[in-house]
Amino acid sequence: MPASELPVISQDGSHAQPGSYQEPRRAATIAWGTFLAVALVNAALLWRFHATYWYPSDEGIYAHIADRLLHGQVLSRDVQSLHPGYINFINAAAMWLFGRDLLSLRYPLVLVAFLQSCLLFHLFVRRSVALAAAASVAVTAFGTIQFLNPTAHWYCLSLAILLVWWMSVPVRQSSRLVAAGAIVGGIMLFRQLTGLWMLMALLVGVFWEQSSREARAGTWLARGILGIAWLLLLAYVVSTAGARPVAKVMVGTWPLAILGVVAFRLSVPNRATLHAVAQLSCGVALSALPLAGYLAAHAAWLPWMDDSFAAALRLTALEYMQSANWLSLAPVLGVIQVLQPRDAAAFLNGLYWAALPVLPIVNGVLTLRMIRRSEANQMWLPVTAAFYALVSLHLEGSMYWYFSVGLSMAACLWHAARARPSWQRLWTAGAVTLAAIAIVFHAGQSASRSASDRLLGVRTRTQTTRVCNGMPGASLRIEWSDCEPYRQVVALLESHVPPDATMLAVPSDAEFYFLAQRRNPFRFYNTALGIRNDAELRVVLDELSRHPPVMVTFRPADKFNTAASAAIMQMVRARYRLTESIGGVEIYEK
Secondary structure, three states, X not given: OOHHHOOOEOOOOOEOOOOOOOOHHHHHHHHHHHHHHHHHHHHHHHHHHOOOOOOHHHHHHHHHHHHHHHOOOOEOOOEXXXXXXXXXXXHHHHHHHHOOOHHHHHHHHHHHHHHHHHHHHHHHOOOOHHHHHHHHHHHHHOOHHHOOOOOHHHHHHHHHHHHHHHHHOOOOHHHHHHHHHHHHHHHHOOOHHHHHHHHHHHHHHHHHHHOOOOOOOOOHHHHHHHHHHHHHHHHHHHHOOOOOHHHHHHHHHHHHHHHHXXXXXXXXXXXXXXXXXXXXXXXXXXXXXXXXXXXXXXXXXXXHHHHHHHHHHHHHOOHHHHOOOHHHHHHHHHHHHHHOOOOHHHHXXXXXXXXXXHHHHHHHHHHHHHHHOOOHHHOHHHHHHHHHHHHHHOOOOHHHHHHHHHHHHHHHXXXXXXXXXXXXXXXXXXXXXXXXXXXXXXXXXXXXXXXXXXHHXXXXXXXXXXXXXXXXXXOOOEEHHHHHHHHHHHHHHHHHOOOOOEEEEEOOOHHHHHHHOOEOXXXXXXXXXXXXXXXXXXXXXXXXXXXXXXXXEEOOOOOOOOHHHHHHXXXXXXXOEEEEEEOOEEEEEX
């Protein structure tokens, strides 16, 4: 980090112009020392928690897909995936490098989480070293260590931070927009909706930068593009089943307002708009070339389109998507808990849950004020964070909230850097305090914790908690109560299903295929997503009749049970016998 990029601080704590301070060496030493300390803290946190948590039904899907790819199967043609592809290739590469183990999928997560914390520090350091440290630690504390899972969301977050960093550094204009388009294209090919939100944020920033009061005629194109984006976003916010109206207002209001205000105020010549869109499109196309070549080489275009769009939309129609309401209730329950705490932990966690959901609102209000002041060079992080928060509306649960809240906190700290030193110190202290609560009470805790336990900060894992030392395919240090039922089911599958035979997990539980290393007879891993109509159900039932799997597992209380899984189990119960019931999983043997 050259001295020219270090913070310039006057004696009263305000930021001065380069050359006005008298001790550049001291400032450089402070910045470097703080960066190294923060980097060590982030590395220690990531390593401490990288193997202490699992969400088996989710990461089992990623492991199952990656394992099948390593066995020579083709994505979408031979194995279904709701994500466009890049997440599965990263997971497969991790398994190829580090072995077929769930732990292998954690190493890329740890790496990108560490890199994103460094990028945030570098982004902030010219504004305030203290705020840079707080933002860097906060994005780790509220991020990957809260949901150690090889999900596409974490890679999207890292790419979103890379996008902010890239658009904030001075580079040649043509390469700048092409590279930005490539980053957004990459996000799209990790997760479709997140890529769409980041494209909207990118268009807002690019058009606002190019807006000029001198441009009078022929400026309708940029406004039209943002108008279309506004309509698409409004339709999503209104129609999404994963969030309650309160959450939609808390999160969805601000990107809609940003789109509307910028579209109304900007004035970009149509030629400049076309030029910018062309450069961004080139970048998006470049990011898609590897996947396009792969799909073309394996004649997998049609199943890929069906998986990435039709099957993905099917997920949003499932009944469980309408049951979550964490974001709507957490602030109210948090305030009640602060006013009537049962102990110190409850008080601290009341503050935590009351404060975190408010961050998008704070960022939204301050970002709109920034736009009204035409401060285009300062808006990349706040605007990106406002749009990235939309990720949490997909499913209004606490885990989805963690996917975006770290970036929302960073955006609020970015605004704080413009405030008086006393406000900067207050925001720094608040961010560090909330990060500490996240680490102490929530990181590495069991996914089976109840909502009330999460609200109160009840720790299921302490120094005396019995820990499972892992099992073949899952070298994780997780709680015994989470691990033991899986160990028993997997042992049963391994002893009763020959290695060259098949088993079936209904309606989901793809982790059983991976942990037992037994074959899935179908392209899909989830009956709710793989069987979408009567014709597909008939094909599955016919295959089960002609080539029955040796064993079938069934989880009656699973959220993915549908009429299709009921029809399958009707056949299974008529032809198989129930041999065991372990941890809520029924096991049927031929």
